[in-house]
Every structure is written in structure tokens, then in C-alpha cells.
Amino acid sequence: MEKQQAQEKIENLSKLLTTYNYEYHVLDKPSVPDAEYDEKLQELLRLEEKFPTLITSDSPTQRVGGEPLGSFQKVQHNVSMLSLGNAFNEGDLRDFARRAGDGTDNPISYICELKIDGLAVSLTYQNGKFVRGATRGDGEVGEDITSNLRTIRSIPLSIEETGTIEIRGEAFMPHKSFLALNEARHANEEEPFANPRNAAAGSLRQLDPRIAAKRNLDIFLYGVGEWEDSQLTSHSERLVTLQELGFKTNPEWKKCSTIEEVIEYVDYWTAQRPHLHYEIDGIVVKVDDLDQQEELGFTAKSPRWAIAYKFPAEEAVT
Numbered sequence: 628m629e630k631q632q633a634q635e636k637i638e639n640l641s642k643l644l645t646t647y648n649y650e651y652h653v654l655d656k657p658s659v660p661d662a663e664y665d666e667k668l669q670e671l672l673r674l675e676e677k678f679p680t681l682i683t684s685d686s687p688t689q690r691v692g693g694e695p696l697g698s699f700q701k702v703q704h705n706v707s708m709l710s711l712g713n714a715f716n717e718g719d720l721r722d723f724a725r726r727a728g729d730g731t732d733n734p735i736s737y738i739c740e741l742k743i744d745g746l747a748v749s750l751t752y753q754n755g756k757f758v759r760g761a762t763r764g765d766g767e768v769g770e771d772i773t774s775n776l777r778t779i780r781s782i783p784l785s786i787e788e789t790g791t792i793e794i795r796g797e798a799f800m801p802h803k804s805f806l807a808l809n810e811a812r813h814a815n816e817e818e819p820f821a822n823p824r825n826a827a828a829g830s831l832r833q834l835d836p837r838i839a840a841k842r843n844l845d846i847f848l849y850g851v852g853e854w855e856d857s858q859l860t861s862h863s864e865r866l867v868t869l870q871e872l873g874f875k876t877n878p879e880w881k882k883c884s885t886i887e888e889v890i891e892y893v894d895y896w897t898a899q900r901p902h903l904h905y906e907i908d909g910i911v912v913k914v915d916d917l918d919q920q921e922e923l924g925f926t927a928k929s930p931r932w933a934i935a936y937k938f939p940a941e942e943a944v945t
């Protein structure tokens with residue numbers, strides 16, 4: 628096969644497999660059986676082996692890197708990865724809404740989202756390519772875990788967006804992956820992980836990406852750090868745009884016009900929490916309008932325009 632023909636075939640296979648991967652891992656709606664995905668992936672691997680100069684960084688074959696790292700590089704976050712103030716009851720939520728209302732003349736809409744119990748991470752894309760992934764760290768400096776994050780199939784290796792976009796989300800281990808991992812650790816007489824958050828954090832802190840690749844991690848994206856020339860004016864628009872770009876966003880978010888509606892959402896998900904296939908440890912409530920967020924600003928530690936309602940600690944099962 629000529630190199631030109633191989634290039635075309637590789638591009639077509641790469642595009643097809645990227646679509647299949649998106650349908651399976653982001654939409655949870657595969658359009659082809661696993662066997663067809665595997666067959667096309669083997670075909671791409673054979674072509675890339677014959678024409679290695681045609682391999683691109685966003686090829687579906689490039690998810691699991693080569694050698695383990697010696698250590699993780701430090702990463703400076705250009706926009707701090709914030710931590711949220713906590714609310715523990717309805718009164719705290721009402722106090723939050725009152726303070727926010729005192730800080731702006733316009734009516735406030737809130738966005739409620741499930742607070743995923745995982746590891747906060749930052750993803751950077753330059754001219755559409757996934758170039759760096761980092762942990763939150765202390766909010767200012769995190770660790771470069773790009774090679775481990777590349778193994779999370781729901782993270783796109785390329786997107787249709789020019790310039791630099793840095794977005795935030797929570798990497799997590801679904802219940803099914805957590806149970807399977809602890810069963811395997813038990814069989815190997817290894818210490819089980821105490822909970823999915825520790826398992827996710829432990830997996831992403833592995834220096835060998837081949838280990839992270841086996842942990843069946845997932846991610847929900849929910850925020851923006853840097854986004855050159857973004858014209859978006861609300862958090863809800865950002866969530867919709869992240870989804871349109873091919874990112875996995877949590878579908879349970881809701882726009883609320885009053886704190887009563889926020890409290891209803893909290894009550895609903897307090898009851899529904901056991902039916903989710905991933906851990907949540909609360910509800911995040913944000914002011915939707917970005918100008919109002921800027922007007923409200925920050926306290927020394929956290930934004931005045933967001934709060935994390937924390938579920939009461941679960942009774943230890945005796």
C-alpha cells in the first residue's frame with residue numbers, strides 16, 4: 628500500500644474509532660459491537676506499525692503511554708483551582724442565597740450540580756489537542772498526570788476548538804470498577820481501597836500509565852479555567868458548550884430560580900443518591916450569570932458565588 632493511501636486509511640479509521648469511543652464512553656450508546664471496535668483498532672494498529680511516521684498523538688491507539696515516569700512534574704495553575712465553602716443544612720443554603728442577593732442588584736439564577744466524589748483535575752487543549760492534565764494539588768500547583776488521564780476513554784484526545792482551553796472536572800471510579808478492583812486486590816491478598824475516591828486518587832498517582840489504564844476510571848467535566856475569546860456569559864452555557872465539544876458532563880444539573888428550588892433539588896438527590904453508579908458527597912450550587920459571579924468575587928478562601936452542600940456523614944455500617 629502506498630504511503631498516501633495508508634495516510635487516508637489511517638485518518639478514516641482514526642475518525643471512525645474516535646466516534647465509536649465517544650458513543651461508548653461519553654454517550655453510553657455504542658452503535659457497533661465491541662468486536663467491530665476491536666477489529667478496526669487492530670487494523671489501525673497494523674497500519675501504524677507499517678507506517679509509524681503517520682501516527683498522530685490523538686490516534687485511538689495512543690491512549691496508554693510507554694514507559695512509567697520517574698516522578699510527576701509540578702504544574703502551575705494559571706487560574707487557581709478553587710475550593711468551595713460548605714453548607715451543612717437548609718439554613719446554611721439560605722444564608723448563602725441571602726449573602727449572594729446582598730451582593731448584586733439583579734435577580735439570581737442558580738445552577739445545581741452533583742458533587743462528584745473523586746479527584747479534581749484540569750485538562751488543557753491547545754489548537755484542539757489534549758496537551759496536559761494535572762491534579763488540583765493545593766489549588767495553585769498540581770502534578771502533571773497527563774499520561775494517566777489519557778487512559779480515561781471518556782476524555783477526548785482532540786476537540787474542534789482552536790486556541791487554548793483549560794477546563795476542570797472530577798475524575799472518579801464508578802462503583803462497578805471499584806468493586807471489581809477490590810475483588811481483584813482481595814484475590815491477590817492486597818489491601819482493598821477504602822472508597823472509590825481513594826481508589827481513583829491512587830490510580831491517577833501511579834507512575835506507570837498501564838496501571839491507570841486498567842482501573843476503568845471516568846470523568847465529568849464541569850468548569851472552565853482559561854478559555855481564550857470565550858463569549859459565554861453563564862455557567863449553564865459553559866456546561867452545554869463543554870458537552871457540544873464532546874466532553875462528558877454530568878446530566879443531572881438543573882437551573883433553579885429560587886433557593887426553594889435549590890432545596891428541592893438537594894432533597895431529591897439526597898434520596899436518589901444510592902441509585903447513582905458513582906459516589907457523590909454533596910451538591911454544588913453556583914450563581915449562573917458570570918458577570919454576577921465576578922460582582923460577588925471571593926472571600927480569602929473561596930467564591931461568594933458558589934457553595935458545596937455536604938451530605939451528612941453516613942452512619943458507619945456495624
Ligand SMILES: NC(=O)c1cnc(N)c2cc(Br)sc12
Nearest residue numbers: 709710740741742743849911
Ligand atoms: N459540578 C461542580 O462544580 C463540581 C462537581 N464535583 C466536584 N467534586 C466539585 C468540586 C468543586 Br471545587 S466544583 C465541583
